[in-house]
Amino acid sequence: MTLDKRHSNIRILKEIAELLNEGTEVRALLSEVLAKLLHVTGLETGWIFLIQPNGSYELAAMEKLPPALTHSDYEPMCKGDCWCIDRYKKGRLQKAINIIECKRIEDALLAKRNDTNHLTHHATVPLRAGDERFGLLNVGAPYKSHFSDEELALLEAIAFQIGTALKRMKLTELEQENALTAERNRLARDLHDSVNQLLFSLSLTARGGAEMAKDSETKETFSYIQDLAQEALSEMRALIWQLRPRGLENGITSALIGYGQMLGLKVRPIVKGVVSLPSKVEEGLWRIGQEALANCKKHSGQTKVDLFLTIENQKLVMIISDSGYGFYYDHVQTIIPSLGLKSMKDRTEALNGQFILQSSPNRGTRIEIRIPI
Structure with missing residues (x-):
């Protein structure tokens, strides 16, 4: 590598590092970094997948994707597997990889969507910090089917910077959650005393x-x-x-049963195959369950509530139902009739989940929550 090239790479890494140090919101940060990366390297197209430990992925950032990959609100990029994601899941993608023919481009051509802007190949780099992995960085350019060792080394260094920033933001979010929990505990103690x-x-x-x-x-x-x-x-x-909540340390089921008892309700649980849950999911379920039980106490006219909890197809399912008064709900118009129910829906969607409400007069109310885990 020439001295000028080495200086250029150092400048690129410095500019990327400055962007990463300023960012606080993941998607906005990744979009800015990807745009900067393509600009300073002279590449044209790039995209970033964030991949969860369970294998689910999301298109978190993209830059100048060809029309063949953007139709129907980026459906070709958001559904199905491809070779780079498959290798990532199987643990076979540990460093920057050269010349990966893009299966998503091939699928687009097979579907007669030929507007690929002459993009056929891309380099793929895992985003990681230490042993923790977060996703993939993919970059390419029209007619480009080869990346030099120098290019791959630079991409790998940038990917490591991105992974480190994601780790930092994850730890910051956890620290904020712990601080919020500590403050709630202090406030609860002061109110009690x-x-x-x-x-x-x-x-x-x-x-x-x-x-x-x-x-x-x-x-x-x-x-x-x-x-x-x-x-x-x-x-x-x-x-x-x-x-x-007293009892949350023993699990969401125990906490909701105890909260129901405090309200004068008998919660009848059915739990199937549930393992320990991420704290963010458990906290969300707790708040949703609280609101559901409080609504039952106020409006159902019943003292018995059924709680069902299970895992189906990598989704946690929680159902809270009663056989009380119920109310008219037009699920076609999907107008949420109260602030409490809207709060439950918002909390569910904040966890990328699905909120399903069923109710009719004198036939009770059923609230179903589906959250990917």
Whole structure:
């Protein structure tokens, strides 16, 4: 490698590193880095797959893909496997690989979509940090079917930079989640030690006042104060549960059964083949389950709720159902009728899941959550 070429590569790595150090949002960061990479290397086309440990993948960034790969909202890039992803899954892709004929391009040609912009091959580089892998970086250019050792070495160095940045962002997100959990625990503890005890004392004082009062009007006032204090105490206990669920350390099922008991509900669980869940998924299920059980307590007129939890086709399925009053729901228009239900839907979709609501008058309500794991 000539001195000028070495200096050029160092400059490229420096520019990429500066971008990666500034980024905080994964998709935006990957798009910026990919555009910069193609610009400084003179390549034209690139895309990045993020690949989960279970093998599922997403097209996280792309730059100047040929029309043959972008039709129907990038369907050729988002469905099916290809050789580079297959090699990645099998652990056969450990470094930058030269001259991979693109199966997605071949499939496009077979489907008579010939607008490939003369792209036939690409280099593939795994994104990793240490032993942890995150996905693939693919780059190519029209008529280019070979990448030199120098080009592959540069791509591998850039891919390692990207993998390190992804690792950093993952650790930062985990740190923020831990800080949020610690703050919720502190707030729950403070509420329990102060407001909760004050409400309990107020309830006892009101009951004592009602017993000591001589005229009926004063008795009635004290009784009303006691009822209000008891209601506020119940609301406070539910809030403390939401902030710091007792039993979540023993799993989502145990936590939801305990929360149901606190509400006066009997939760009847059926659990099949569920293993330990990622903390983010478990936290999301907990919040969704809380809202579902609270809705049942308020609106169903029932004291029994069925909870079903299983794993099907790499998706976790949670179903919470009751046989209560129900309500009219037009699933065709998919208009969510309440903020609580919308919150459950939003939390599900934030986990890339599917929210299914079924209800009709006097036939109960069924909420089904499907989340990839």
